[in-house]
Amino acid sequence: MTEASASPPSSREKILDVAEALFARRGYAGVGLREVAEEAGLGKSSLFHHFRSKAEIYLAVLARVLERVNERVAPILASGGSHLERLDRVLDSLIDSLAEHPTTARLLLRSLFEDDDLPDTDDVKRAAEEIDRSLAAILDRMLRLLRDGIEAGSFRPASARHTLQTLIGATVYHFASGELGEALFGRPVFSAETVRRRKEEIKNLVHSGLAAAPVAAPAGGRP
Amino acid sequence: MTEASASPPSSREKILDVAEALFARRGYAGVGLREVAEEAGLGKSSLFHHFRSKAEIYLAVLARVLERVNERVAPILASGGSHLERLDRVLDSLIDSLAEHPTTARLLLRSLFEDDDLPDTDDVKRAAEEIDRSLAAILDRMLRLLRDGIEAGSFRPASARHTLQTLIGATVYHFASGELGEALFGRPVFSAETVRRRKEEIKNLVHSGLAAAPVAAPAGGRP
C-alpha cells in the first residue's frame, strides 16, 4: 500500500495496471478475467492467487486511483493563500491528475454507477466502504474550502454543494467524455493544448461567469 | 417512432421501459436479457420477436432517450430572446428533462463510455451512427448559441466548446451522480427542492461566476 517502489512491476501491479485500463474502457461487468489474465501475461487462475475475486481486483484498482488523486489534491487543500487562490490551485491539480492518467476520470465516474454490479459479500462491502470514505474525505475538504470562502466573503453567496457538483462535472466529466470530447475539440481531451486551455477556461468561468461584464464599464471591451 | 399514443403499452414499449431502467442502473454488459424478459412479463425468446439483438434494444432505448431530451430542448434553442435568456431557458429545460426521467442522465453518460461493448455488425453501426448524429445535432445548436452570444458580446469571450463541456457536466453529471449526490444533498438529486435549487445555482454561476463582486471597485477592474 505504501511503497513508492521503483522495482520492476510485481504480478500484482501488472494485474492492476491491466485491469485499470480495461475497467476504464468497458466497466466492471464488461471485462472478463480471461482478458485481464491474457494481457497481464498470466493464466486466468493465477489471478486468484493475488486477489480473491474479480470484485476485489476492481476495488483495488479504484482505491489506487483515488489515492493517486488524493496525493495531488490533498496538499493543496491544506496549503495557504486566499480562498480563490487555493481553489484555483485545487482545480489545476485535479485537472493535472485527471489528464495524467486517462483512465482516472472514467473510473471515477463509473464507480458512481456500478455499485449494483458488485456481489454482496462482507469483504466486498468493507472494501467498498473504505473507498467511499476515501472519496468522501476529498470531497469534504473541497466543500470546506468552498464554505469557508463563502463565509469569508471571498466567494459569492452560493450553495457550496451545488458548486462542488458543478466543479466535479466540469473536471471529471470533461476528461471522461472520450470520443465526444475528441469530436468537439478536434483532438483528444488529454492533449497538452486542450488541458492547458481547460484550466484557463474553468478558472475564468469560476472567477467571472459567462455573462459579459455589465456594459457601463469602459475597461472590459470585446477583443 | 412517431405515435404519441395513450393506448396501453405494447410489448415493444414495455420491453423498452424495462430495459431503460436496467441499462441505466447496470450498463449494457451488466444486464441480461433473461432479466429484461422477466420484468417485462415475457419469455426470453419473445424479445427476439421485437428486436433482432440485445444491442438493438440498447440502441432503441438510447434513441428514445435522446428524442425525449430533444423534444424539450430544441424548441427553446429555436426560440427568441437575448442570448443569455435563451441560454437560461435551455438550461432550465435540459434540467427539467433530466429530472423528469431519472434514467436519462445515466444513460447519456454511459453511452459515452460503452461504445466498445457493442458488436461490430453493420446494423448496429448504422443505428449507433444515427444516435451520434442525433446527439451531435443537439450539441451543435447549443454550440451555436454560445458562439453567437460570444460574438455578439452578450457573453464574455470564452471557448464555446469548453463552456459547452462545463454545462454538460454541470447538468448531466449532476443528475447521474446518484448515491454520491444523495449523500451530498441529504436527499435525492431528483427531489423537487434540489432540482429547483440546481437551476438557480447553475444560472447564477453562469451569470456571475463564483468570485465575490470586486468590492467597491470603480467599475471595470479586471478580476
Added chain:
DNA sequence: GTCTATAGCTAGATAGAC
C-alpha cells in the same frame, strides 16, 4: 406473438499438479 428446448460460448471460481 408467445412459448419450450437447446445450441454454443463465456463467465467466475476451485482443485491440485509442478
Added chain:
DNA sequence: GTCTATCTAGCTATAGAC
C-alpha cells in the same frame, strides 16, 4: 506462484411447436 483441467452458471441467439 504459475499452470491445466474442470465445475456450475450465466449469457445471446436460434429452431420450431402452438
